[in-house]
Amino acid sequence: MNTLEVCGLQKNYKDFCLKDISLELPAGYICGYVGQNGAGKTTTLDLITHQKKSDGGVIKINGMEYKENPKKYKEMIGYVRDMCYFPNDFTLLDIQRILKDFYETFEEDKFMNLCKKWNLPEKKKIKDYSKGMSIRLMFAGILARDTKLLILDEATNGLDPVVKQEVLEILQDYIQDGERSVLFSTHILSDIEQIADYIFFIHKGKKIFYDTKEEIAEKYLLVKGGLEELTDAASGKIKGLKKTSVGFEGIIESDESTCLSVKCVLEKPTIDKIVVAFIKDMEE
């Protein structure tokens, strides 16, 4: 069962287009949605959460499209972003009230218990909450109801390392029963790299790759060497080639590495290095 299915998603703006985005995220896994600022991450998430309408393509959550049952579709989604989306002047109790009106599966006890556990002040207004408190509050609102897909839009931006770690633990808890999934957008891959099962890399509105982290890690190698080892055959196969006066560095597919001189040094690249190499190649 796929928690999320996106097929041929399209959105056209005057100065930006999201082109033919497709992905399948099976139930019980975490997917990192990675790209530079302006790559189309938030646009994709806005289309999935149906805050914006697409110009083509199909989105299904747990096999269901928005138009089949808009209320149920929205109930299945939990959404967290870097800025708190609750009204500024509200207190915890106001939020509890609106969430209860809004969502059928919302459980007040669960919500209050989470707020207590995370020491969220009852009387303070949301605008006086710290960043860490705001994100905990958004999570409390989601974990108190029955959702299938947790979407985070750059939610760990600007968080201190302790809260960041806490968020990762919440995400791993969320997928424990194997029936729910997480889609996590970020331009800082290291925030999610360790726990992500899948990585989707988007650049200028287009999919560059989508695979399990393990596959990506095995598919590419970081190659380094002196300039004399950089033959024409080799340089044609190296992505993101960086030459200096003393040598070169780049990313190569593991299968292609046989064309390299034995003097070259091969290492396991970080996914960041792979991403940077892809971007560099496309810019040229």
Added chain:
Amino acid sequence: MRIVISNQSELPIYAQIREQIKEQILNGLINEGTVLPSIRQLAKELGVSVITTTRAYNELESEGFISSVQGKGSIVRKRDNNMIREQYLKRIEEGLESAFATAKLIGMSKEELKEIFEALLQEE
């Protein structure tokens, strides 16, 4: 059970998990019939992805160390002496292979290599 992941290790994380569990089964530190933590629980406890722990368990299963039982989880199988011998044999071969490769690098002759081998056997 004890599993310690190192980010500086040459081995990928799934292989570190696999090797550490295997080691403890071979040493008898994890007994036959022990139910291992679920892949999701282990992923959470180690702070790694579910696919990583799944791969470690799948490989342990295909090597005959554990079996997964529907509804029960992954269970450590009876230690089969042939299997253990097989594992150690594999390690001996790997050790020798790496010694040969090193010898080749510096162009050591077969005779020299044999001498070292004989000398080591004498020491025993």
